[in-house]
Amino acid sequence: MEITTVSCLLVVTTIFLYLTWRISNWLWFKPKRIEKFLKVEGLNGSPYRFIHGDLKEIEQMTIEAISKPINITHDIVPRVDPFLYKSITTLGKNCFTWIGTTPVVHVFEPSTIREVLAKYKKYDKQMSDNPFASLISTGLIAVKGGEWDQRRKIINPAFHMEKLKHMVPAFYMSCSEMIDNWLTILSQESSCEVDVWPYFRTLSSDAISRTSFGSSFKEGKKIFELQKELIDLIGLSLKSAYIPGTSHDDLLGILLDSNYKEIEQHGNNSFGLSMDEVIEECKLFYFAGQETTGNLLVWTMILLGQHPEWQTRAREEVLRVFGDNKPDINGLSHLKDINIILNEVLRLYPPVGYFTRIIHDENKLGKLTLPAGTLLQINSLYLHHDKDIWGEDVNEFKPERFSQGVSKVTNGKTVYLPFGGGPRICIGQNFSILEAKMAFAMILYRFSFEISPSYSHAPAYMPGVTPQFGAHLILHKL
Numbered sequence: 001m002e003i004t005t006v007s008c009l010l011v012v013t014t015i016f017l018y019l020t021w022r023i024s025n026w027l028w029f030k031p032k033r034i035e036k037f038l039k040v041e042g043l044n045g046s047p048y049r050f051i052h053g054d055l056k057e058i059e060q061m062t063i064e065a066i067s068k069p070i071n072i073t074h075d076i077v078p079r080v081d082p083f084l085y086k087s088i089t090t091l092g093k094n095c096f097t098w099i100g101t102t103p104v105v106h107v108f109e110p111s112t113i114r115e116v117l118a119k120y121k122k123y124d125k126q127m128s129d130n131p132f133a134s135l136i137s138t139g140l141i142a143v144k145g146g147e148w149d150q151r152r153k154i155i156n157p158a159f160h161m162e163k164l165k166h167m168v169p170a171f172y173m174s175c176s177e178m179i180d181n182w183l184t185i186l187s188q189e190s191s192c193e194v195d196v197w198p199y200f201r202t203l204s205s206d207a208i209s210r211t212s213f214g215s216s217f218k219e220g221k222k223i224f225e226l227q228k229e230l231i232d233l234i235g236l237s238l239k240s241a242y243i244p245g246t247s248h249d250d251l252l253g254i255l256l257d258s259n260y261k262e263i264e265q266h267g268n269n270s271f272g273l274s275m276d277e278v279i280e281e282c283k284l285f286y287f288a289g290q291e292t293t294g295n296l297l298v299w300t301m302i303l304l305g306q307h308p309e310w311q312t313r314a315r316e317e318v319l320r321v322f323g324d325n326k327p328d329i330n331g332l333s334h335l336k337d338i339n340i341i342l343n344e345v346l347r348l349y350p351p352v353g354y355f356t357r358i359i360h361d362e363n364k365l366g367k368l369t370l371p372a373g374t375l376l377q378i379n380s381l382y383l384h385h386d387k388d389i390w391g392e393d394v395n396e397f398k399p400e401r402f403s404q405g406v407s408k409v410t411n412g413k414t415v416y417l418p419f420g421g422g423p424r425i426c427i428g429q430n431f432s433i434l435e436a437k438m439a440f441a442m443i444l445y446r447f448s449f450e451i452s453p454s455y456s457h458a459p460a461y462m463p464g465v466t467p468q469f470g471a472h473l474i475l476h477k478l
């Protein structure tokens, strides 16, 4: 009896000591070992702090930075990402920081960025364990390795110009609705102040819902919105909510096109996507494409409101290309000035300010050896505001810098990354650029606009680079 009690005690103590060791290793000894390792590799880093790493400081600095607006300037990194700004100022670009117990190595060298983005199996996507991220961490953005190759191959054709052409009427309808709303507001007067930010959010979500759900886009959009509020957590799935009210012809036009019948008959289409997987992808398009495109549209409006010379130039181009005709795909591809304006807006206010990759095994990257579990962070917002890359006028709005194309201005270096890069580059980039061109072709034809005195300049991560206090502009009917 006594022997049994002693053995039990021994087992319990051993388990206790083992768990204590594992936990202290995870929360303290391992990060401290990694910190030493990275320093030996020649990187400067913030000292590891128990459990939180830099998270508390990131939070404090962000709260402080976004507590008030700033003067109108495009030098926005200190407000949008104050901790990164401070880290680079004090530690230099070869630096590492901490997200909790995870070391984050910041990658700035263009050839290294290119390598990280190109070797997408070695430098893997890291999905956050934040519960909100679970909404979008399904589908193409989250799948890895061979499964990603296969999915991307299937989905790519849905975003080819040939297919996008058919989405132009949907973009036109969504933009018309927004413009009609503005005209209604202006019906009594020739000028009026409007916060355009909510309208652009609606426009970008309408455009995705319309291209995904065709004539049933309102039901589709409603479901996406419900999902955004995490209602799917209590059991309302996109599929069960959608199918009773609408015909399959309407479902997921962007992705399925004519393949929906095969899916209905055989469970999956000839390419191998099941109905659930298709739904997963459309959900992802909505969450990946709505906020980002909305941000591109709103910053373009703000910057054109601040720069009347570019607004006039863009309007003249629209009138030259379309006259009084409805914008069409052909004409949209001839809008060169609007194209360079969008490039410059995406440089100064990239909707996705950074992205990450994880290293699963100890790895050699350039001259560095990096331990397993290291996160690599590519800071597009910082790169786009780097004087060493863009020159002294880095924080000026100068679309003409893109007039000879992106690779001319970047000397072919991987430093301009509004849509990411490498094989996992944004699949929706042509979609959003086409939508933005349609929106501005229609807006510039109908209105001139300028920043309202009540506008507060306050770019902030929410989670994309967003105007925190809205976008108040004075619209004039033309």
Ligand code: HEM
Binding pocket: 140, 141, 142, 152, 208, 284, 285, 286, 288, 289, 290, 292, 293, 296, 350, 351, 352, 355, 356, 417, 418, 419, 420, 421, 423, 424, 425, 426, 427, 428, 429, 431, 432
């Ligand atoms: C201005 C608008 C947009 C911006 C700035 C943007 C930005 C990005 C960036 C930076 C990435 C790469 C992230 C990484 O490498 O970790 C990405 C990926 C992605 N984006 Fe976009 N995006 C935009 C619009 C859209 C739209 C409209 C859609 C869908 C309709 C979309 C769907 C996706 C998907 C599915 C991926 C993952 C691709 C893959 O992993 O193969 N995006 N986007």
